[in-house]
Amino acid sequence: MACSVDSTLDICQAEQDSECSMEDENDTSSCMDNDFETVEMDFVGHLIKHNWVDEPTEKITLTRKRWSAATQRVLSSMPSRSVEWTGVAAHSSPRVQSQASSNRDIDKDRVPQRKHLLATLQARSVAECARMLRSLPLSLKKKREVRAQFSCERGRQETSTKDSTRSHFPSWLGKRLSGAQQGVQSLLNSVQLWHEALKQVSGRFGTGVLSYFLFLRTLLLYNFILSMITIPFLVLPQVTRPSHGSSNKISFTGLEILTGTGVLTNSLMFYGYYNYTDGWRPGKTEAYIKGTYNIRLAYILTIGIGLFVTCIMLIYSVFKTLGTSSPMSVSHGNLALKVFSSWDFKISKKVYVQQLSENICTHLKVMLCELHSGIPKRRLMTRLIWLVLHCTAWAICLTCIFCCVLGIYRFSHDRKQFSMNLISEGDTHWLILPLLVCGVNHLIPCVFNMLAWMESYDSFNLRIYIAIIRNLFLKVSMLGVLCYHWLDSIAAGKYGTNNECWETFVGQELYRFLLMDFLFSVLDTIFGNFLWSVFTRKILRRKRKPVFDIALNVLELIYGQTLAWLGILFSPLLPTLQIVKLFLLFYLKRASLMMNYQGPLKPWRATQMTTIFISILCFPSFLGATACITYTMWRLKPSATCGPFRTLSSMFLAGSRR
Amino acid sequence: MGNKQSTFRDDQLDEYQDCTFFTSKEILRLHGRFRDLAPNVVPLDYTNNPDVTLPSSLIITMPELKENPFRYRILETFSEDGEGNLTFYDFVDLFSVLSETAPLDLKIIYAFRIYDFNRDGFLCLEDVEETVHRLTGEELRVEERRLVARRVMEEADLDGDGKLSLIDFQNMISRAPDFISTFHIRI
Numbered sequence: 001m002a003c004s005v006d007s008t009l010d011i012c013q014a015e016q017d018s019e020c021s022m023e024d025e026n027d028t029s030s031c032m033d034n035d036f037e038t039v040e041m042d043f044v045g046h047l048i049k050h051n052w053v054d055e056p057t058e059k060i061t062l063t064r065k066r067w068s069a070a071t072q073r074v075l076s077s078m079p080s081r082s083v084e085w086t087g088v089a090a091h092s093s094p095r096v097q098s099q100a101s102s103n104r105d106i107d108k109d110r111v112p113q114r115k116h117l118l119a120t121l122q123a124r125s126v127a128e129c130a131r132m133l134r135s136l137p138l139s140l141k142k143k144r145e146v147r148a149q150f151s152c153e154r155g156r157q158e159t160s161t162k163d164s165t166r167s168h169f170p171s172w173l174g175k176r177l178s179g180a181q182q183g184v185q186s187l188l189n190s191v192q193l194w195h196e197a198l199k200q201v202s203g204r205f206g207t208g209v210l211s212y213f214l215f216l217r218t219l220l221l222y223n224f225i226l227s228m229i230t231i232p233f234l235v236l237p238q239v240t241r242p243s244h245g246s247s248n249k250i251s252f253t254g255l256e257i258l259t260g261t262g263v264l265t266n267s268l269m270f271y272g273y274y275n276y277t278d279g280w281r282p283g284k285t286e287a288y289i290k291g292t293y294n295i296r297l298a299y300i301l302t303i304g305i306g307l308f309v310t311c312i313m314l315i316y317s318v319f320k321t322l323g324t325s326s327p328m329s330v331s332h333g334n335l336a337l338k339v340f341s342s343w344d345f346k347i348s349k350k351v352y353v354q355q356l357s358e359n360i361c362t363h364l365k366v367m368l369c370e371l372h373s374g375i376p377k378r379r380l381m382t383r384l385i386w387l388v389l390h391c392t393a394w395a396i397c398l399t400c401i402f403c404c405v406l407g408i409y410r411f412s413h414d415r416k417q418f419s420m421n422l423i424s425e426g427d428t429h430w431l432i433l434p435l436l437v438c439g440v441n442h443l444i445p446c447v448f449n450m451l452a453w454m455e456s457y458d459s460f461n462l463r464i465y466i467a468i469i470r471n472l473f474l475k476v477s478m479l480g481v482l483c484y485h486w487l488d489s490i491a492a493g494k495y496g497t498n499n500e501c502w503e504t505f506v507g508q509e510l511y512r513f514l515l516m517d518f519l520f521s522v523l524d525t526i527f528g529n530f531l532w533s534v535f536t537r538k539i540l541r542r543k544r545k546p547v548f549d550i551a552l553n554v555l556e557l558i559y560g561q562t563l564a565w566l567g568i569l570f571s572p573l574l575p576t577l578q579i580v581k582l583f584l585l586f587y588l589k590r591a592s593l594m595m596n597y598q599g600p601l602k603p604w605r606a607t608q609m610t611t612i613f614i615s616i617l618c619f620p621s622f623l624g625a626t627a628c629i630t631y632t633m634w635r636l637k638p639s640a641t642c643g644p645f646r647t648l649s650s651m652f653l654a655g656s657r658r
Numbered sequence: 659m660g661n662k663q664s665t666f667r668d669d670q671l672d673e674y675q676d677c678t679f680f681t682s683k684e685i686l687r688l689h690g691r692f693r694d695l696a697p698n699v700v701p702l703d704y705t706n707n708p709d710v711t712l713p714s715s716l717i718i719t720m721p722e723l724k725e726n727p728f729r730y731r732i733l734e735t736f737s738e739d740g741e742g743n744l745t746f747y748d749f750v751d752l753f754s755v756l757s758e759t760a761p762l763d764l765k766i767i768y769a770f771r772i773y774d775f776n777r778d779g780f781l782c783l784e785d786v787e788e789t790v791h792r793l794t795g796e797e798l799r800v801e802e803r804r805l806v807a808r809r810v811m812e813e814a815d816l817d818g819d820g821k822l823s824l825i826d827f828q829n830m831i832s833r834a835p836d837f838i839s840t841f842h843i844r845i
Contacts, residue, residue: 130676137767139738140747140754143677199844203721207839335806336814339790340773340827341834345726345756345843353725354795361797364790364806371809606839 118150193217197590203348205548206356208604209593210346212550212557213586215613218317219561220582222310226568226575229306234572237293238274258515259430260508269511271570272504272642274299295644300633300651303569307626310565314618321611335367342603352599359602393451397470400447404440405477411436412485430508434516437478441559442520445471445552460602468551468612475559476620482513483566483628490636501642507570514563514574518581521556525592533596545598553589554613557582558621565625569632665689667705678754685750688845692749695720704746714742717749722843727792728772735771756843762832765841770827781822786810 117136124132129150133143194217202210256264266273274295342360347353412433448470457463486509490502536542564578634652638645645651663686666674671682680688693700695716701708714733723729733742736752744752754760755768773781775788786807790798798806814822814830822830831837 133677134679134754135761135764137764139736140677140751141738141745144673144747147673147676202844207836207842211839334813334833336810336830337834339786339793339806339810340769341831341837341840343727343793344840346840348721348725350725353727357727357793357795358797361794364794364798365802368802368805368809603836605835608835 117146118153122150122154193220194586197586201590201593202346204352205593205597205599206344206347206352206604207606208550208600208609209548211604211606211610212548212553213590215554215610216557216582216586216589219557220579220586222313222561223564223575223578223582225313226306226310227579229309230302230568230572230575233298233302234274234295235268237295237298238268241293255428258512259428260511260515261430265504265508269571269573270504270507271572272501272507274572275642275644275646296648299644303572303629306568307565307629311622311626314614314622317614318611318618321607321614335364335371338363338367347599355599389455393455396451397448400444401474401477404444404474405481408433408437408440408478409481409485412482430512431516434509434512437482437513438516438520441475441478441517441556442524444474448474461605464551464609468555468616471552471555472616472620475555476624479559479562479566479624487628487631487636501639503570503639503643507567507574510563510567510574511571511577514560514567514577514581517556517560517563518585521585522588525588529592529596545596547600548593548597550600550604550609555616558613558617561617562621562625565622566628569629665702665704670705670707674750678750679757679759680750680754684845688750688753689746691720691845692746700746709745711739711743711745712749714744717742717744722845727795731772731775735768740777753843753845756841757845758842762838763828765838766828766831767824769831769837769841770824779823781827782820783807783811786822 120132133147136143136146138146194213198210198213198217201213260269264270338360342363344356347356415429415433448467452463452467457466486506490506533545536546560578560581564574567574632651634650637649638651640646665686666682666689671685674680674685675682678685689704692712693702696712699712700710714730714737717733718724718729723732726732730742732752733744734740736748736755737744738748755764770781773785773789775785776782783804787803790803790806790810794803811820811822814826816826816829817823
């Protein structure tokens, strides 16, 4: 019976579209009327048979060719599928005015169309039905009625047909899967962390600034899942069977939290602690005594699975954001888009609504001026100057980056000499490199900002993209040179004599970097933002507070996350540390935002930017970190005196020995 | 989920989940918000689907809608009687369409209806002028608004009939990269 319903459907929206456009009548309303009439023509017999039709309301005048249900199914999933419903939408109002009843729906007048809808729904699986039902532009009341009728009819069909063309198993499985998917979805939604806080932020600052905090929350989720994988399988078994470390007691001073040395060296924090040999004596390299829990395999598998799950989630996010954003369109000068899509419905405070109003007004005026007088064509001289200016700015940027990279490389290479001269005792000399790198990461973007101000770009979006590219280049170079330094030093055996456990050392380095990055963010947020806000208001005498730099802050988040991913192999608790850091950062940034900043003056393309940032998180950040980790596990020989892999020549061989 | 609450039956919550973009927890939260507007009128127990309508004057006191220049049009579009008085179904529907997960096509249709001030199924020059007026307040003069409206019509009216049909509107808005994120109210 289901098949017969399908065969009588035979309306295809996209073909409808193409027919309409081919006819080039520009009379889309008549096309839609034809659509309805055809539906009626096809269904009258079927509907009367089932007593669904109250009475036909329109005369049947046209005949059309039939489309197969398969075609319809394929084409109805295309973006233009809503043409049929747009017919509903567009024609709802004129009919309504002649009736006193429902304002929103025309089902009273379009009963056969409802039946067509029911039949379409029956041709689909349960999940697709729900999805289709949700995207109908009908009122909720009508949707409920459709749903009730549809489930009634479906139930009737399933019980009455004996040899149904659809076997029961796939539909049962479909129901279970959709139920499971809904369960997961509702679980994720129920953990609505910071819902009220985010609403407050979006009410005052709009969608753009909100996207930064949503990004932060997403990173928190990734780290949480990573921690959930590593802690039960890696950390907890090690906790229950503590390894015998060195017996001399090391005193705990507060500085260890910062440097990661001392007491923390032989702790759960770092790789060196993880071994599972009972009866290990310091100084003696015994063969690995396997306990009941194969820590080697667990180590490799947990890290591998954790990274794999993160990869899946990232790719899913990328595709989800790609799906919602339209291709980059130049909306410069497009007045219509400005009028209809620039109002941010999330903004709810009166002051900010007024500000948004003024912004839109200014933009409209500028656009009108440009339309009247045209965009002034630049003279050749101006163009030349502009070109020289941009080239100079880029040259300065690249020189800056190069100098910093060279400096960091030299310093890290000759760390011993430099640090011995400066600080002679304790482990604080280890903090100098992170200090330098963080300093570079926070100060050089200010230089870039000044250059951008000097260049004075016409297009706001172009300025944002250039800023992102420059800052990304800086951070990638920094991380690149550091990774190179570490891998190079390990390969050259520099850590062979001084530090017996190079993995722990690298873990400690990354720990220090992460912590220093956090400290710098805190100081920057508390003092830097506050001072800058005071500076702009008192000294530069601007009436408004400065604008929150979304791009820069997101790139900082990505940088921090890359460090966490790089360090997971050497310090399994690093994602947990990152969780704490992100948590604190959220409240700090929000407080600073409320105090020091105002909403964006120019519209921020949240959807596009989110896509760009997620892609940056996926491609250079995550893939780079994974590549480094894979290289380390594959090519580098684990140190012989610490950690679970100490007798192997490569970490990947963990699975082979028994 | 929702075993302990007595506001809705389980099958009602399933219904809501199938027909809107909300989970049952969010539906309950919405019910709380709806009830907060008029605790004496809106019952706690919705298992019998009581027919309670709240007037628009009460609903626009919600902080999410209070300062929105299109608040009356939004209420009128989603209300059953066309006057802006919402039942709970209309209320949920409103925030469902304006939620994060609603698809672009659906949002475009409702945006079209909202901006259609004279409710004739098309965006004519007066509708566009009124939209610009609401967006900019009194900052622009009447002639400037008219100029903007005329210019918008020139840019977006593809079939040249002097008004924007839904197809024209769809074609135009699909090029806007951010419509789906700006046409969103967090509740």
